[in-house]
Amino acid sequence: MLDLKFIRENVKKAKEGLKKKNSKVDLDEILKLDERRRELLKEVEVMKADRNRISKELGISKSKGEDISQKSAEMKAFSQKIKDIDFKVEETTQNINAIMLTVPNIPNEAVPVGSEANNKTVKEWEKKKNFNFKPLPHWELCEKLDMVDFKRASKISGAGFVVFKGKGALLERALINFMLDVHIREHGYKEVVPPFLVNEASMTGTGQLPNLKEDMYSVDKEGLYLIPTAEVPVTNLYAGEIFSEEDLPLYHVSFSACFRKEAGSYGKDTRGMKRVHQFDKVELVKFVLPEASYEEHEKLLGDAETILQKLGLHYRVRLLASGDMSFAAAKCYDIEVYSPGCNEYLEVSSCSNFEDFQARRANIRYRARDGKRAYVHTLNASGIALPRTFIAVLENCQTEDGKIAVPDVLRPYMGGLEYID
């Protein structure tokens, strides 16, 4: 959420920022409501001051045994008037909040303005691997090696679900454990295993609600949502809390299944497992001091990259343009791994700095050494998303005779296995 005071005092800046994000939100409407709310507040607070004063006097009179029935009757009417205005204040406040929750974050200065076409490749690691044969797409490899069962997955759950089997399941598990261990042991993250179902407040805190409701699975009877990423439970872990400055920065790493309806992308990436409704992901979440957040952002990107480097997978880093960033992000890098079987780059991580946008929604603050309170900055990155990493391993590590050469770093996690065949 943006700071209403900031909007009030920097209307032009706010409008420009929102335009870069392609937001159609009407700031003038918010400002109008805000002004009305403040007028009502001013009016009702004076009345309340009167009420408090007279009530006190009545209490004293009564204790002296004086008759206060006449005054009481007057005050009853007065209190009702206050109640009426209070109701209007409340109504206006709710209107403002409802709109404010739909206002996206505004991009950082360093973000290129524009749409997807203006995304910039800022880094490439290694080169596309040369094959002296035609690399197969992962769905063919999966079928040949009996690693993933697409057919039975759709039988038991529907299209867009996968079942890992045998060495496929082992590889999936190995990747998860490998990633967790690297982040815990080498990058200083503390592991968290969160619930996969969260309430509406949590979904609102990180910015999935209200705008992305159609993309989420929910258990309506219980008022719960299936998490689309561990970012949601992990960030909201500290909702409503105040850190000490010494607690920061705080790094969490979390494995979770992720559930996404992928509404609006029907017909896209239907083959194989590039886009599925449930996938595994290792997520990195940081809580940091505002002045440190951009430095932390670069470090975070590096932490996610490490995984692909250790796996020996060629990738590129894209700095997203303002219009291609997610709702809550102020700056975002995508990491895209190369998939030779599909001949395309697949997004395996979004590495975002949300500044205080999520912290404001979820009310996550810190107490500075001088006693003042302020919102923390939150950041997160996939570290990294599984099915596409799984795809990249299969397609990049396939041999001419149809085996998968297990990357060195994964072998300890697979009982020393060298080849999947």
Place this chain on the structure above:
RNA sequence: GGAGAGGUGGCCGAGUGGCCGAAGGCGACGGUUUGCUAAACCGUUGUACGGGCUAAUACCCGUACCGGGGGUUCAAAUCCCCCCCUCUCCGCCA
């Protein structure tokens, strides 16, 4: 799922209708004392919002806040209703 107990400031804990933004304690901060540290003593110490005055998030005024929401009342931390959460016991159960 059933029964009971509870939810008050950074923390502990008192408070059953007005004199309560809230005793007391701890902690923190400032000071006195001290060779240094500790102890002791004195003082200060919630947040948000609105307004005034501003260089100011400094100061002044007001309002709200005792788990959340509603109600009763001239007046609610306190009484009533609903909900959430925690703990204990019982039941069920991976």
